[in-house]
Amino acid sequence: MRTKNRMLLLGVGLSTASLLLTACGAGSSDNGGGGGEAEAGEFSFLTNVENTTIPTELETLAGDQCKTAADAMPLKVDTVPQTNLDQQLQLLAGQGALPVQFAAGNAPALTKELAASGNVLDLEATLTDLDVLDQVEPAAIDTIKALYGGFNVLPYQYNVxxxxxxxxxxxxxxxxxxxxxxxxxxxxxxxxxxxxxxxxxxxxxxxxxxxxxxxxxxxxxxxxxxxxxxxxxxxxxxxxxxxxxxxxxxxxxxxxxxxxxxxxxxxxxxxxxxxxxxxxxxxxxxxxxxxxxxxxxxxxxxxxxxxxxxxxxxxxxxxxxxxxNVGLPMAISQKAYNEQTGEWLKCITENYGSSALENQGSISGFKVNEEVDVDPLTQTVQETISSTDESVLxxxxxxxxxxxxxxxxxxxxxxxxxxxxxxxxxxxxxxxx
Missing domain, CATH: 3.40.190.10 (Periplasmic binding protein-like II)
Incomplete structure (x- = not known):
């Protein structure tokens, strides 16, 4: 299988508005809304419009491995331009209307602020409770903690x-x-x-x-x-x-x-x-x-x-x-978290790594639990990630x-x-x- 990803490098650091974005895969469910108060029972997801890989894979999971979770809590994707992301997150947080899942801000500082105000879920504790913490690569967790001060974003993308x-x-x-x-x-x-x-x-x-x-x-x-x-x-x-x-x-x-x-x-x-x-x-x-x-x-x-x-x-x-680095990672709203959200989160953690690698050749910080036929260089990178416990910035x-x-x-x-x-x-x- 040939890698289908096309990474667009817009700058070089997560500490600035110029950071590594993905511009790959099929189209996303762009409702043009850019957030707002989530309707009851929806697994609402706000992401940057440039990123189509993650929404596409979540939609794939919703129809397959995560169908039970999606039937109980349907996936709803909204997008906002990357340049408007920080402003939109701050607005929604102030209104108490952050969606269930949302793209982290352009700089780690914003996510840290949202976490300090009780808007970001502690993923280390939550995934431990869900008994799936071991489904995230240790190197990815190490990178996230170095950038954000804690394990509070999901590594849908992971680049070494x-x-x-x-x-x-x-x-x-x-x-x-x-x-x-x-x-x-x-x-x-x-x-x-x-x-x-x-x-x-x-x-x-x-x-x-x-x-x-x-x-x-x-x-x-x-x-x-x-x-x-x-x-x-x-x-x-x-x-x-x-x-x-x-x-x-x-x-x-x-x-x-x-x-x-x-x-x-x-x-x-x-x-x-x-x-x-x-x-x-x-x-x-x-x-x-x-x-x-x-x-x-x-x-x-x-x-x-x-x-x-x-x-x-x-x-x-x-x-x-x-x-x-973890590209532009995603956070889960602490205030919107419930049992149904937990089912989604558990299913994503167990299945996203294999699904994204197989369907789009996209490497994530989740473990690959199924045998996936990829090109040798992609396999080399995946093995490097799996054998690495620590990383640097x-x-x-x-x-x-x-x-x-x-x-x-x-x-x-x-x-x-x-x-x-x-x-x-x-x-x-x-x-x-």
């Missing part, structure tokens, strides 16, 4: 990030899969010497470069490295933080991103990897759609491997480190809009040498204030 590499180029150049940062830089030097761009990245977007900075930080200082910055316990200008920026800047100074990295956009970076001109690509699992496009992929899926971020030797980080995950913009727009100047690592970190730190 790491380094994709060209197996044939590695074999031709005698390169073993890097385990450490030193191995990684040595592999990059070998590829560079052979005339291949070691690491394809979009300097125009910026975030593929800052992902490397946070990867180094988490591996060296531990998974709470950026939480300490958010809490004011550390600064990006501290020497150990500047070290991470310097390590990535060094990759650029050595030419490992190739020429013109500052003008390379997202699609071009992926195409460089898929036409064999680059040996490695840092990217999330949403890129599987590109990899399974036979017209675009000139190296073949059989020649693509996936590895975690290389460990900084002596660092305090976790082994097999993958950054992860990304550089801008806990930043506000100004700091996110400062980070991404200055990433290319950092690796091209236009600004120093110290200047880069100072610029972003200043934007955090």
């Amino acid at each position: 990030e790491g380094i994709w590499y060209n197996k044939q180029l590695f074999a031709d150049n005698g390169i073993e899969v890097p385990q450490t940062w030193d191995d990684f830089t040595a592999a990059a030097e070998t590829l560079n010497t052979s005339g291949v761009t070691p690491l394809s990245a979009s300097g125009e977007q910026g975030w593929p470069l800052t992902r490397l900075i946070s990867g180094y930080l988490f591996s060296n200082l531990g998974k709470d490295a950026l939480q300490k910055v958010a809490d004011g316990e550390a600064k990006l200008t501290d020497p150990e933080y500047v070290e991470a920026a310097a390590a990535v800047a060094d990759l650029g100074q050595k030419g490992y991103f190739g020429e013109g990295v500052g003008s390379i956009d997202y699609d071009t970076a992926i195409n460089q990897f898929l036409n064999g001109k680059a040996g490695m690509l840092y990217m999330g699992s949403w890129v599987l759609a590109n990899f399974n496009d036979e017209a675009a992929n000139q190296i073949g899926t059989e020649n693509i491997g996936f590895m975690p971020f290389p460990k900084v030797e002596g660092g305090a980080g976790i082994d097999n480190q993958y950054a992860a 990304w550089f801008e995950a806990l930043f506000g809009t100004q700091a996110t913009t400062a980070s991404q727009t200055n990433a290319a100047p950092l690796v091209t040498g236009s600004i120093s690592p110290e200047q880069f970190m100072e610029t972003v730190q200043s934007a955090l204030k």
